[in-house]
Amino acid sequence: MADTVETLTARRTAIVKARDSGVLTVKHGDELTTFRSLSEMNRIIGNLNAQIAALQGNQKKRVRYAYQSGKGL
Template sequence: MADTVETLTARRVSIVKARDSGVLTVKHGDEMTTFRSLSEMNRIVANLDAQIATLQGTQKKRLRYAYQSGKGL
């Protein structure tokens, strides 16, 4: 079964709520997941954001910075 934007968004919301409350265990429907750390939760949220953006046809903007060194002459 393919994930939809709605199911991915619901998962993201439950993980973010748990993360913000300091809980490492999340229950979504019949599934229960225990994360090892806050950084793992952050990686999962970022992954869900990328999947949602792909399904919506949008991508995160990437910023590029150009640096010039020297006297500029």
């Protein structure tokens, strides 16, 4: 089953509400999820944000800088 922006956003909203209230168990639809820690919840929220951005075409681009140090000889 392919996730849509709406389902991912609803899942993220449920986790954020639970995190803000201090609860580690979230029910979304028929699923009941118990997280181990606040850091795990934050990691999942970050992953959901990345998935939503990718589906919307707003994925962050990585920029790589190359530095060379020395006297230039």
